[in-house]
Structure formats: C-alpha cells, structure tokens
Amino acid sequence: MNVHEEKERLKLVHNQPLFKGIPDETFALLMEDCRLKYYRKSEKILHSTPPFEGLLLILTGMAEVYVEDENNNCEVLEVLQEGEFFGFYTLAHFLGEVEDSIDHHKFEIEAAENSYCLHIPYSVVQVRWEDEFVRNFILKKVAVRLRDTYSSLAEQLKFTGEWGESEPFVRRVQDLMQSPAITVNEEETVQNIAEKMVDYSISSVLVIDGNEHLTGIITEKDIVQRVVAKAFSGSLKAKDIMTSRLYTVSRHDYYFEVLSAFYMNGVKHLPVVEGEKAVGIVTLSNLLTKRNRGSMGIIKTIEESSFENLPKVKYAIYDVLSNLIHDEISTIQTLEMITKLYDRLARHCVKLAVDSLERQGKGIPPVSFSWYQMGSSGRGEQFMLTDQDHFLVYADPEKENEAFVDKYFSLLGQEIVNHLQQAGYSLCKGRMMSSEEEWRGSVTKWQQRIRQWALKPTDDHILLGYNFLSFRFLYGDPSLDGLFTNMVQYQMKSSQTFVYYMAQQEREKLVPQFEHPFQILFKGKRQMIDIKKHALFPLHHCLQVLGVHNGIIEGTPVLLLNELVKRGALSDGFADDLRHAYEVALRTRIQMSWKKHLRHEEITTEIKFALIRSWEKDELITMLKTVRSLQFHLLSKL
Incomplete structure (x- = not known):
C-alpha cells in the first residue's frame, strides 16, 4: 500500500464514529496501537478462541463470521459489510464480567472479498470509552445486534421441523455440496481409486492434472462398465477410464438450477468449480434428501412443455413467486431467481420456434444467430409476464444467399413471437419484437441501424436507444454475441453526440x-x-x-x-x-x-x-x- 492509499484508509478510519472528531495528534497516537491489514478473498482474518481482545472494523470489502463446533462443522453467523464491527459480543469481558459458555466455541472470520480491516485493541477502546458519543454509539450497535439476534432466533424457530415454501429456491450449492471433494491424479491406478472410494464410502472421485485443474470424473458406474464388464486385467489409470466430458456447477448456483442440471444432463454427480479447480461435489442424492417442495416440478414443467401446454408454465412460475413474496425474500434475490426461470422459459420458446420451422419444412437456421431480450426482461426485473421486448441478430450471409437468409429469420421472428404469446407474454404495443423488420437483421444491418439512430438523435431514436441498450443475450451462438456486442460498443463510442442527447x-x-x-x-x-x-x-x-x-x-x-x-x-x-x-x-x-x-x-x-x-x-x-x-x-x- 503506497503512502496515498494509506492516507485514504486512515481518513476512512478517522471518519468512523469511534474516532470521529478527535484531534489529529490523538488519532495518530491511537493508530500506533491499531493494526491496518489487507486480506485477499478467502483469507482468514481472525482465527481464535474467545475472548477476542478488541474490535475488528471492516474498512473495505466484506467478511463472513463462522463458528466451529466440536465436530469441526462450520456455520456462518453473520456477514460483515464495510463500516461494520466485529467483537461487540466481548464487551462483557471488556467491562470486567467473567465469560462462561462462549469460551467453548471457536470463531473464524474469512474475507469474502478483497478487504482492508482494522484491528482495534481494547486499550484504544478504553481511551475512547470516556467520550459519551462513543459510548452511545457502541450501545446502539449492541442494541441493534441484539435485535437482529432475536429476529434470527425467531426465524429459526418458525422453520424448525418445517422448511419454508421457498427454501429450495433460496439455498445455493455451497450449502449442499461435499467439500473438499475427494480427488485423484490422472496417473492414479484404478485399483487405488477403487480402494479410496471404499475407504471414504463415496461413489465418485474427481480427476485432476498436475496443476490441480479438473479434467474428469470417475464414478462406480465407470469402473463397472469400463473395467469390470470388460474384464481388464492390465494396469489401467484414471485417465483411461474417466469421463472427461464434464457438466459442472458453481458454488453460487441455486438449488433449482442444480436440479435442472441433473435433470437435463442425465447425471448423478456434479463437480463444483471455481475457475478450473474443483472446490466440491454435489450428488443427486444430496438434493433428494432435502425437502423439495416441487422445485424439480417447475423445471420439468418448463423443459417438457410443448406449444399447446406453454400457458401452464406461467402459473407454475407464479406459484414460486408467491412463495418468495410470502417468505419475504429480498426483492433483488427474488428477481434473480424468477429471472432465471423466465430466461429458461424464453429460451425454451425460441428452441420450440426453431423446431417448429423445421417440422414445417422451412429448414434449420442457415447461419448462426443470437436472440436478445430488452426492457424489463433484459434488465432482469420482470417478476410477472408483461409484453414482449426482443430482437434477433444473425451472421452476415453471402450476397447470393441474403434474400433466403432474411426470409428464414423473418419466419423465425414471427414464430418466436407466437410461442412467447402462447406462454403468456403479450404483444409489444410499440412492436419492438423480432417479428418486425426493424428488430432483426444481420450484424451489418444492425451496425447501419445504430449509426442511423446516432446521426439523427430524434426523441424517437433516443427512446429506441434506451430500450435497445437494456439488451441481454439469451439464446444462440456466443461467438456471434461477442462480435455483435463489440460492434455496438464501437458504434456507441463513435457516437458521443447521441450519448450527449440521451443525457x-x-x-x-x-x-x-x-x-x-x-x-x-x-x-x-x-x-x-x-x-x-x-x-x-x-x-x-x-x-x-x-x-x-x-x-x-x-x-x-x-x-x-x-x-x-x-x-x-x-x-x-x-x-x-x-x-x-x-x-x-x-x-x-x-x-x-x-x-x-x-x-x-x-x-x-x-x-x-x-x-x-x-x-x-x-x-x-x-x-x-x-x-x-x-x-x-x-x-x-x-
């Protein structure tokens, strides 16, 4: 940390209620006893058995507080945001009270993001304790923490023995996975792998290379089919029998997304990854031991729906929405989950539209394409089905095929609109849909269209620009999406006058x-x-x-x-x-x-x-x- 950064951090500290208003000289003396430190994501900030002698202030970033029981199981107690303190629970110790049961627990604090933290010893707190403002501040913080603790206890009691309706949708992979996952090297022999699976009472192991990158998975089924059934007697290695085509999930994926991955891919084991490294594994049996509340049903309702029964999907999603609202899940989190379900429905409608044209003898897409949503759907704010806002982009065709390609995507645009309407999306009053010529076209046509908006920044064009710039890629060729997005970025960079008029x-x-x-x-x-x-x-x-x-x-x-x-x-x-x-x-x-x-x-x-x-x-x-x-x-x- 350079001198300028250190001054900025100390300025943040000086503005905190614990130090605010004291002279610079006094502040400098107090800081000599404090410790300012930078922690990288996932780094331990504090690992100790209480009493913790002092307070911890999160200056920037975020941290999670864990408690470890006698079986070394960890439970997250709270998440500390910027400007929040840890250690108020030890005020009794600071004030001279003898602590009892809390000494049996071990606390850990881990950086959830790259963070700057200040360790404040109680010798400093003692000096500031004489200030009435500081005492009132700490008393208020303790009162708020006590209120939150009672609220949390009440919430736990409410759900004791009975899961909340939306619980399966709120839970994430990190709450369900087995971590750390049992791994083997690519050169490990099958004999050793089988013994390890028996020793750990597991039905799968993950295969990693010399850089600890995930390269495959071996299940009991792999050993039976690829070794036992074929009566191999030679020395086979992990790389010889592993399944290298992997379906993976992130630790932050939701419960229902993992169920979907199992359902769609026909597997029973899913590695949990961060980058190229495995951080755990989740199995179908893990999820099936949890109370489901029909979350598997909503995925099946979407994925198995045909044109005729698309309307019922809307009401299945509304049931989920009703539970989330009833359980008072945060608005942002509710929209995040509902958006994922609507995205799945929209993608399914596009897929059905493509399949429908093929069945009608219109062929398959002649060039790659990508499909985008705009408006509330593009912004991830659509909690109930409203009107359609979307557009189509396709790769530039050869000159001689241009008319044929344009005709196909004209039909596809209309077919997509029909399917979305069947699913419950009403027609856009402004006709901002891929069935309209103005809202579909090749990359080059889109480039010309955006340039025209910029050259003539009328109110109508600015309105189109606002709606367009909420776009979000949902279906099609990712490489074409990258090409299209780069083109839009370049055009907007070259159209600062248009941006000025928007402002x-x-x-x-x-x-x-x-x-x-x-x-x-x-x-x-x-x-x-x-x-x-x-x-x-x-x-x-x-x-x-x-x-x-x-x-x-x-x-x-x-x-x-x-x-x-x-x-x-x-x-x-x-x-x-x-x-x-x-x-x-x-x-x-x-x-x-x-x-x-x-x-x-x-x-x-x-x-x-x-x-x-x-x-x-x-x-x-x-x-x-x-x-x-x-x-x-x-x-x-x-």
Whole structure:
C-alpha cells in the first residue's frame, strides 16, 4: 500500500464514529496501537478462541463470521459489510464480567472479498470509552445486534421441523455440496481409486492434472462398465477410464438450477468449480434428501412443455413467486431467481420456434444467430409476464444467399413471437419484437441501424436507444454475441453526440424536487407518483448512459452499478445509496402489483399518497432524491 492509499484508509478510519472528531495528534497516537491489514478473498482474518481482545472494523470489502463446533462443522453467523464491527459480543469481558459458555466455541472470520480491516485493541477502546458519543454509539450497535439476534432466533424457530415454501429456491450449492471433494491424479491406478472410494464410502472421485485443474470424473458406474464388464486385467489409470466430458456447477448456483442440471444432463454427480479447480461435489442424492417442495416440478414443467401446454408454465412460475413474496425474500434475490426461470422459459420458446420451422419444412437456421431480450426482461426485473421486448441478430450471409437468409429469420421472428404469446407474454404495443423488420437483421444491418439512430438523435431514436441498450443475450451462438456486442460498443463510442442527447433528456425529465409536506409536490392530478416514470426509468437511463460513456454496453442495473464503481465512475458510498434506492423502488412496485394481481385489478405503477403510511412516504422521498442526485451526477459528466 503506497503512502496515498494509506492516507485514504486512515481518513476512512478517522471518519468512523469511534474516532470521529478527535484531534489529529490523538488519532495518530491511537493508530500506533491499531493494526491496518489487507486480506485477499478467502483469507482468514481472525482465527481464535474467545475472548477476542478488541474490535475488528471492516474498512473495505466484506467478511463472513463462522463458528466451529466440536465436530469441526462450520456455520456462518453473520456477514460483515464495510463500516461494520466485529467483537461487540466481548464487551462483557471488556467491562470486567467473567465469560462462561462462549469460551467453548471457536470463531473464524474469512474475507469474502478483497478487504482492508482494522484491528482495534481494547486499550484504544478504553481511551475512547470516556467520550459519551462513543459510548452511545457502541450501545446502539449492541442494541441493534441484539435485535437482529432475536429476529434470527425467531426465524429459526418458525422453520424448525418445517422448511419454508421457498427454501429450495433460496439455498445455493455451497450449502449442499461435499467439500473438499475427494480427488485423484490422472496417473492414479484404478485399483487405488477403487480402494479410496471404499475407504471414504463415496461413489465418485474427481480427476485432476498436475496443476490441480479438473479434467474428469470417475464414478462406480465407470469402473463397472469400463473395467469390470470388460474384464481388464492390465494396469489401467484414471485417465483411461474417466469421463472427461464434464457438466459442472458453481458454488453460487441455486438449488433449482442444480436440479435442472441433473435433470437435463442425465447425471448423478456434479463437480463444483471455481475457475478450473474443483472446490466440491454435489450428488443427486444430496438434493433428494432435502425437502423439495416441487422445485424439480417447475423445471420439468418448463423443459417438457410443448406449444399447446406453454400457458401452464406461467402459473407454475407464479406459484414460486408467491412463495418468495410470502417468505419475504429480498426483492433483488427474488428477481434473480424468477429471472432465471423466465430466461429458461424464453429460451425454451425460441428452441420450440426453431423446431417448429423445421417440422414445417422451412429448414434449420442457415447461419448462426443470437436472440436478445430488452426492457424489463433484459434488465432482469420482470417478476410477472408483461409484453414482449426482443430482437434477433444473425451472421452476415453471402450476397447470393441474403434474400433466403432474411426470409428464414423473418419466419423465425414471427414464430418466436407466437410461442412467447402462447406462454403468456403479450404483444409489444410499440412492436419492438423480432417479428418486425426493424428488430432483426444481420450484424451489418444492425451496425447501419445504430449509426442511423446516432446521426439523427430524434426523441424517437433516443427512446429506441434506451430500450435497445437494456439488451441481454439469451439464446444462440456466443461467438456471434461477442462480435455483435463489440460492434455496438464501437458504434456507441463513435457516437458521443447521441450519448450527449440521451443525457440531456434527463435534464428535461428531472425527478421533481421534494418539499415538506410531501403532498405539496403533487397537486391536483399529481397526488400520486408513478414508480416507473419517476424512479425506475430515470435510474435505468442514467446508468445506461454512464455505462456507455465508460465503455459498458451490457448488464442489469446491479451489474452496471458494480462495474461503474470498479471503473471509478461512481463512489462506493453513492453506489450503496443507489442500490438501496433501486431495492426500494423495485420492492414498492412488486408489492403493489402483486396485491393488485391477487385482487384481479388492473396493474398500474402509480402510487396514491393518501393510501400509504408516513414512513413509506419518507422512504420514497429518500429514494427519489437519490435518483435525482444520479441525474445531476450524469449531467455533470456529460
């Protein structure tokens, strides 16, 4: 860490409530007793048996606190974010109380991201304890922690002996996998492999090379079919009998995604990987021992659906959505899971459309193609099926085949629209669908189209640009997607005037400034707010323009925020405020729309202030002010 970085870190520390307001000389003396350290992801920050003598402050990054029982099983107790402390549980020890049962447990803290942490000994806490503000701050933190502990205990009691309806969808692979996985080298003999499987009472081993990269898997079935059944008596090695065509999952994949992988690929063992290395293994029996609640059924409902029974998929997904809302799963996490199901449904519709043309004698795709969603689907915000927003891109055909290729994709675009409509997606009122000539074409045609938008930045073209820039690749040839995305990135980089005009539209549509009382803002017809018009759209548009300005073309709002922070276009603190505002806006929209859906009312995005509570109004004020701040931030950059 260079001198400038160290000064910045110490500035962060000095602004913390524990040290804020003290003279520089006093602060410097206290820092001599503290220890500022950088930890890489997955590195142990603290490994000790309590009492832990002091506090730990997370300056940047994130850490996870584990507790280890007598059988060496670890359970995550809490996740520490930036600005949070660990060690308040030892205040009794600090205040002179004798500790008892807690000494039987061993705590570990591991960096979940690259992190800077400050170790603060109790000698420093003792000095600051004389400040009433510091005592009140620590008391408040302890009170909040106690409240959260009781809430957590209540939640555990609620689900004791009975899984929550959405539990299988919330659980991830890392909660289910066997780790570490048992591995063997490619040169290991089959005899030794069989003995190892017997010793560990396992039905599979993972095969790795000299760099510990995963290269294959050997199951009991492989040994039976490739060794025993063929009566081999020679010295076979792992590389001779392993299955090298691997299906793998990530430790962060959801429960239902893993079930899907088992179902689709016909396997019973899935290696869990990070990069090229295996970090565990999950088996079908692992998952089947958990209570399922029909999560396997939703995957089958989607994958086995034909054109005739596509409509039932919508209601199967709505059942999942209902459980997630009922169990009060966070809005962002709910949308992440529901988006994965909708993505699977959309991909299935495109596949059915391609198969349908082949059955009709129209042939197969003459060139590679890729299919994209836009709008709420592209942003990963579609919690209920609304209208269609999508487009088609295909590889540039030979000149003599151009008419034939265009004709095929004209038919495919219409077929995709038909299947999506059958599944419950209504037709787009603005005709932004791949059935329309303006929303399909070769890479070259798309290049010309985007250039035309940029050369004539009319309101209509800017509106098209906003919708287009929410695109997300969903089906087709990944290499063509890469070519297309690079082309769009180059065109937008060469069209800064168009980007400037997009930004200026935000100047003309600023989120209204709020004064108290809140209702003053909305007189007459404006006794309400449109959560899409006044919050979500401005936020989306600003992030899109900032993204393009910084060379970022694709990504959901959350991914755009993260990437803008990485590139220094947004500060960490402002990004956190925007994430919270985004969560508030989405949660408000989903809760309101879902209630209307259950009452069979027309779904709108307008909120009448007379019908909401004071704290909800305050939350909306803060959210809208944050979005307005983003608009001004954008205008200051362009």
